[in-house]
Structures are given as structure tokens and as C-alpha cells.
Amino acid sequence: xxxxxxxxxxxxxxxxxxxxxxxxxxxxxxxxxxxxxxxxxxxxxxxxxxxxxxxxxxxxxxxxxxxxxxxxxxxxxxxxxxxxxxxxxxxxxxxxxxxxxxxxxxxxxxxxxxxxxxxxxxxxxxxxxxxxxxxxxxxxxxxxxxxxxxxxx
Amino acid sequence: xxxxxxxxxxxxxxxxxxxxxxxxxxxxxxxxxxxxxxxxxxxxxxxxxxxxxxxxxxxxxxxxxxxxxxxxxxxxxxxxxxxxxxxxxxxxxxxxxxxxxxxxxx
Numbered sequence: 001x002x003x004x005x006x007x008x009x010x011x012x013x014x015x016x017x018x019x020x021x022x023x024x025x026x027x028x029x030x031x032x033x034x035x036x037x038x039x040x041x042x043x044x045x046x047x048x049x050x051x052x053x054x055x056x057x058x059x060x061x062x063x064x065x066x067x068x069x070x071x072x073x074x075x076x077x078x079x080x081x082x083x084x085x086x087x088x089x090x091x092x093x094x095x096x097x098x099x100x101x102x103x104x105x106x107x108x109x110x111x112x113x114x115x116x117x118x119x120x121x122x123x124x125x126x127x128x129x130x131x132x133x134x135x136x137x138x139x140x141x142x143x144x145x146x147x148x149x150x151x152x153x
Numbered sequence: 154x155x156x157x158x159x160x161x162x163x164x165x166x167x168x169x170x171x172x173x174x175x176x177x178x179x180x181x182x183x184x185x186x187x188x189x190x191x192x193x194x195x196x197x198x199x200x201x202x203x204x205x206x207x208x209x210x211x212x213x214x215x216x217x218x219x220x221x222x223x224x225x226x227x228x229x230x231x232x233x234x235x236x237x238x239x240x241x242x243x244x245x246x247x248x249x250x251x252x253x254x255x256x257x258x259x
Contacts, residue, residue, distance in 0.1 A: 106251035
């Protein structure tokens with residue numbers, strides 16, 4: 001679906017690594033995160049992630065608090081899969097290399113995957129990632145960048 | 154039924170009211186019959202999803218996904234869950250997965 005828009009603009013769309021909290025918010029609430037996922041679906045940007053992040057999304061959606069049935073979770077996950085390109089997880093060795101970069105180790109996968117995939121932007125709500133990764137942006141900032149970029153085309 | 158290539162310049166209804174034959178162009182495009190476009194509310198620039206199901210490809214409007222999402226969002230709204238609560242649930246899941254990953258890094 002994205003190739004047509006890519007050809008029309010004559011410019012390679014930005015590659016954006018999307019964190020689990022952005023996906024879950026975008027699926028469950030209307031707002032900036034939902035808009036970003038939609039832009040990925042129509043090819044105005046290329047959303048990237050890993051199976052590990054999608055496992056986090058699946059686990060979160062399966063939480064009892066959401067009261068979602070298996071069918072409903074499948075609908076949400078198949079929507080995500082149509083909007084995003086899924087790349088390989090970083091290896092254990094690649095994770096070890098950056099083990100000391102974050103205080104909150106559980107966010108390490110996102111940092112290393114973003115670096116490995118050489119994406120243009122990391123969209124996350126995590127404060128430490130936003131502070132330590134120069135190209136990490138909140139969803140609203142990412143949308144502003146995308147809109148500015150498309151206005152200049 | 155004898156079908157010539159010329160006769161397929163426009164989609165042709167075959168066998169039953171539910172099937173059509175349509176010719177693929179050199180650019181990989183194909184025409185969706187008007188009756189189906191109307192039924193699915195497809196207009197110019199509408200997006201469609203192509204699902205591969207074994208040897209079969211199912212075409213459906215992308216907006217259908219959006220409709221499904223809207224229904225689920227309305228259901229979720231009734232549970233009273235906020236974005237903050239949702240973020241905490243994602244964090245909890247991240248911590249759970251990290252426990253397993255951390256074991257592999259030792």
C-alpha cells in the first residue's frame with residue numbers, strides 16, 4: 001500500500017521505529033498515536049518495529065483490564081501488522097553491547113533495535129529514551145515533523 | 154462460457170451473482186466492478202486491504218478496519234480505562250518480558 005505514495009512524493013518516507021506504548025494507545029484511543037499509525041498505513045511514513053515489541057503489544061492487549069476477547073485482539077494485531085514493517089529482533093550480543101546505556105534496562109531492546117535498524121526517528125513515551133536518544137520524539141513531535149516535511153514536498 | 158480477452162476489458166460476472174472475472178493490466182492494476190465499488194463504498198483513492206488466504210486473495214476496504222477499531226474503542230471507553238492506566242499496563246508487560254530476556258544476557 002505504501003509504494004504508490006512513495007513514488008508520488010519522489011522522496012523516501014521517514015522510517016519511524018514505534019514503541020509498544022504508542023501502538024497500544026493508537027489502537028485503543030483516537031488521537032495522535034492513532035493518526036501516526038494511519039499515516040504508516042497509507043505510506044506517508046514507514047513504521048518499523050520488532051517481534052519483541054509486538055509481543056509486548058500482544059501481552060498488554062491480553063491484560064484482563066481491557067476485557068478484550070481473542071477475536072478482538074486478533075483484529076487489533078492484524079491492523080498493526082498491516083501498518084508496520086516487522087524486522088528481526090536484536091541479538092543477545094547486540095543487547096549486551098549497550099547494556100550500560102540505560103538505567104531502566106527493560107527499555108534496552110527498543111534502544112538497540114532502533115539503532116540497528118537505522119530508523120530516522122524513534123517514537124516513544126519513555127522519558128529516559130526521550131532524554132538519551134537524540135532522534136527520540138513524542139508522537140506529537142513526530143507528527144509535526146511529518147506534516148512539515150510533506151508541506152515542503 | 155467462452156471468454157475472450159477483449160470481453161474482459163470490463164469485469165465480467167460469471168457463474169453466480171457473487172463472482173467476477175477481471176483482467177490484470179501490465180501495471181498490475183485491475184478493475185473492481187462498479188456494483189462492488191458501490192457496495193463497498195470505494196471511491197477514487199480509497200484504500201483496500203488484500204489478504205492472502207492460501208491460494209485466495211480477499212480484498213476489503215481499509216475503512217472496514219477503522220470501523221472495527223471504532224467499535225473496540227467505544228467498548229474500551231465504557232471500562233473507564235485512561236491512557237495513563239494503559240501505559241502502566243504496557244510497562245508491566247515490558248517488565249515481564251524483560252525478565253526472560255535478561256536471563257539470556259547473563
